[in-house]
Amino acid sequence: MRFRKPRKDLTNYENDHCVALRSEKACVWIVKCKHCGEEHEQNSREIQNNAKTMKCETFKPHNYTGLDKRDAVIRNQYGITLEQYDTMLEAQDYRCAICGNEDEVEGRRLAIDHCHTSGKVRGLLCGKCNRGLGLFYDNYELLQNAIQYLKNANAR
Numbered sequence: 001m002r003f004r005k006p007r008k009d010l011t012n013y014e015n016d017h018c019v020a021l022r023s024e025k026a027c028v029w030i031v032k033c034k035h036c037g038e039e040h041e042q043n044s045r046e047i048q049n050n051a052k053t054m055k056c057e058t059f060k061p062h063n064y065t066g067l068d069k070r071d072a073v074i075r076n077q078y079g080i081t082l083e084q085y086d087t088m089l090e091a092q093d094y095r096c097a098i099c100g101n102e103d104e105v106e107g108r109r110l111a112i113d114h115c116h117t118s119g120k121v122r123g124l125l126c127g128k129c130n131r132g133l134g135l136f137y138d139n140y141e142l143l144q145n146a147i148q149y150l151k152n153a154n155a156r
Contacts, residue, residue: 008044015050018042078112078121085112088124097123 010020010029018031021039031042035058042053052059065072071082080088089110095102096110110124116138125133136142 010044010047013047015047017050017052017056018047020047074112078114079119080112080121085124088121092124096126096129098125098129101126 007023007026011022013020017035018033018040020029020031020042023029024041027044029042029044029047030039031047031053032038033040033053033056035052036056038056040053040055042051046053067075068082074080074082074085092110097113108127111127111130113122113125113130113133114120115122136146
């Protein structure tokens with residue numbers, strides 16, 4: 001039979017973010033937050049490691065930028081802002097630059113098409129057109145061969 005180590009009493013234990021008040025369950029403590037003054041649950045390991053409670057309304061993760069999540073993602077991946085995306089979308093009349101279809105079904109947005117060598121954004125495409133270009137590796141010759149193939153197949 002395994003025996004647990006006796007639980008450490010953290011009553012009135014204080015770190016940079018909270019003060020431990022009482023324990024209601026094993027290893028779970030009610031702490032008073034120094035940032036918002038509210039009571040939160042926190043486990044004993046978090047208290048001893050000086051971790052800020054995630055349930056606090058003032059909690060911000062270490063990588064918090066203050067940006068909308070979608071804005072942060074497209075800035076990181078494509079180097080454009082959400083405003084620039086919206087401007088491009090408006091300039092394309094809210095349609096795919098190739099086929100002219102509107103935004104994707106199920107509320108999906110138009111994909112940001114970019115050159116894989118330079119990273120430069122070319123336009124906004126629907127999912128099918130974006131995948132089509134990707135499957136042809138952005139190669140002009142392959143696309144011309146596909147066009148010629150379709151013309152020859154239709155002539156027969």
